[in-house]
Amino acid sequence: MQYPVKLDFKKIALAKQATLTDASNTPIAYARQKIFKLKEELEVFKDKTKTERVCTIKATKVIDFRSAYNFVAENEQSFGSIKREGLKSIWKATYLLNDAAENHYATIREEKPFAKVMDALAGQLPGVGMVCNYIFNPSYLIATEGGTELFRITKEPSFWGGLFKIDKLSEVDSSEEIRCMMGLLMMIFLEKSRG
Numbered sequence: 470m471q472y473p474v475k476l477d478f479k480k481i482a483l484a485k486q487a488t489l490t491d492a493s494n495t496p497i498a499y500a501r502q503k504i505f506k507l508k509e510e511l512e513v514f515k516d517k518t519k520t521e522r523v524c525t526i527k528a529t530k531v532i533d534f535r536s537a538y539n540f541v542a543e544n545e546q547s548f549g550s551i552k553r554e555g556l557k558s559i560w561k562a563t564y565l566l567n568d569a570a571e572n573h574y575a576t577i578r579e580e581k582p583f584a585k586v587m588d589a590l591a592g593q594l595p596g597v598g599m600v601c602n603y604i605f606n607p608s609y610l611i612a613t614e615g616g617t618e619l620f621r622i623t624k625e626p627s628f629w630g631g632l633f634k635i636d637k638l639s640e641v642d643s644s645e646e647i648r649c650m651m652g653l654l655m656m657i658f659l660e661k662s663r664g
Contacts, residue, residue, distance in 0.1 A: 471492040472491070472637040473492055473634045473637075475489070475490050476488070476635060476653070476654070477632055478633065478657055484501050484502050484503070485501075485502040486502070487631075487654060487658070488516075496515060496516035496517070497515075499513070499514045499516050500512065500514075500654055500658070508528040509538070510527050511525065511527075511654075511655060513525065524540050524541055524543070526539070526651060526654075526655050527541055529550075536552070537550045537551070540652075548569045549652070550566075551577075552564065552567070561578070561579050562656070563576065563577070564652065564656050566611065566652045568648065573614060574613070574645075575611050575649070576612055577609050577610070577611050577653070578609065578612070579609050580609065580621075581608060606623060608621060608622065608623040608624065609656065611652070619637070619645075620638060620649055621635070622636075622653050622657070631661075633657065
């Protein structure tokens with residue numbers, strides 16, 4: 470995988486969807502949220518052709534602010550999960566990323582909460598929203614419990630506000646890399662549904 474990775478989020482479609490592509494424009498993942506489900510579910514494929522499934526991200530509870538989302542491979546084995554950290558997340562988004570054994574692996578923290586609030590509030594106003602999408606660009610950092618920074622995702626200036634750039638900050642093995650990418654993907658779906 471070549472960095473930076475681009476995440477393009479489409480909220481205008483009937484079902485929310487996003488694509489991950491690396492720096493050479495090679496598709497990494499295409500995610501589409503299943504609609505009309507009681508439990509949130511995100512199908513993740515290699516690309517838009519939907520011929521090769523990467524995983525499914527499934528909520529553990531029907532409706533809950535603190536629901537966990539498991540990353541489930543084709544063999545129905547979980548290889549990790551992400552969970553929003555309750556009330557702390559109202560102002561500053563914080564997510565806990567766990568490994569397959571449900572051990573806390575890393576934390577995703579919002580770096581500039583004011584940017585997200587302004588983007589969410591003013592970004593919805595006609596005309597003003599387009600300008601805000603260029604000015605207020607929230608960023609999130611994935612760091613291990615030991616403080617090692619792994620990845621940073623930053624919203625790119627754009628009229629429609631759905632383009633993000635993921636930079637790799639430390640070397641990780643391929644299983645950690647895919648777990649972090651799925652965590653960032655689900656986190657963006659959750660944050661975009663909040664506003």
